[in-house]
Amino acid sequence: MNKIESKDNIKYKIALSLKTKKGREQNGLFLVEGLRNIKLALDYSYKSEYLFLNEKNIDNEEIRGLIENEENSYIISEKLFENLSETITSQGIIGIFKISQTEARDVLNENTILLLDRIQDPGNLGTIIRTADAAGIKTILYTKGTTDPYSPKVVRAAMGSIFYMNILPIEDVNLLKENGYFIVSSALENSCCYKDIVVKEKFVLVLGNEANGISKEILNISDKKVKIPILGKAESLNVAIAGAILMYEYQTKSLK
Numbered sequence: 001m002n003k004i005e006s007k008d009n010i011k012y013k014i015a016l017s018l019k020t021k022k023g024r025e026q027n028g029l030f031l032v033e034g035l036r037n038i039k040l041a042l043d044y045s046y047k048s049e050y051l052f053l054n055e056k057n058i059d060n061e062e063i064r065g066l067i068e069n070e071e072n073s074y075i076i077s078e079k080l081f082e083n084l085s086e087t088i089t090s091q092g093i094i095g096i097f098k099i100s101q102t103e104a105r106d107v108l109n110e111n112t113i114l115l116l117d118r119i120q121d122p123g124n125l126g127t128i129i130r131t132a133d134a135a136g137i138k139t140i141l142y143t144k145g146t147t148d149p150y151s152p153k154v155v156r157a158a159m160g161s162i163f164y165m166n167i168l169p170i171e172d173v174n175l176l177k178e179n180g181y182f183i184v185s186s187a188l189e190n191s192c193c194y195k196d197i198v199v200k201e202k203f204v205l206v207l208g209n210e211a212n213g214i215s216k217e218i219l220n221i222s223d224k225k226v227k228i229p230i231l232g233k234a235e236s237l238n239v240a241i242a243g244a245i246l247m248y249e250y251q252t253k254s255l256k
Helices: 010-017 021-027 035-043 061-067 078-084 122-134 152-158 174-178 216-221 239-254
Strands: 002-004 029-033 048-054 073-076 093-098 112-117 139-142 166-169 182-186 203-208 224-227
Touching (some): 035 061, 048 078, 061 093, 073 078, 112 122, 112 239, 122 152, 182 239
Parallel strands (some): 048 073
Antiparallel strands (some): 048 093
């Protein structure tokens, strides 16, 4: 197994840059931390660009078994590893993987799409991705202003689901309308109860920004606006919770 000893090593410098959105965009790569997440990626036929192993974990049999067939595996010092890691109790392995180069136009044959409009909180986004995966939704599109789905915090919160899905930016939301999608937006004003919706074959569910909701541009092309009744005194639901209720409601209907 190769060893990297300098912070000036080009592979290490690229990996370090992936902690920033700019670095991820420039290199088309993202960083995955943790044994379970990396194993899920490899099992799902993601090919790692590099794997970095903390030298203090070199005797971990599970990690060694995972990387023994990976040619681009490198041992790095504990200090170098800590500079890469964003977790307090790291498992001692970090992987670098390619970001999908698929475009939104390429997935407009999917029956169900989740559209995220400027979701800001990484924890919310990761939870939404994980829930969409659990609900059987395979494609998520997101507008400009949404937090980067390949940031380390989102990847951790998604708990491996990011590897099984199309998660892609969309610049022109009108493409959805042009391709025959029935668009349902979660909104409080001028909305019907979410249970009153008849799910169409080509269906888009829209979730909006935590503070400001869905943009007027998307609301204007929506076929329906829906809300979840608030029975207590809470002002609103967290977007990830609301998204879970809506996703399961409409996915269950689509399977009937």
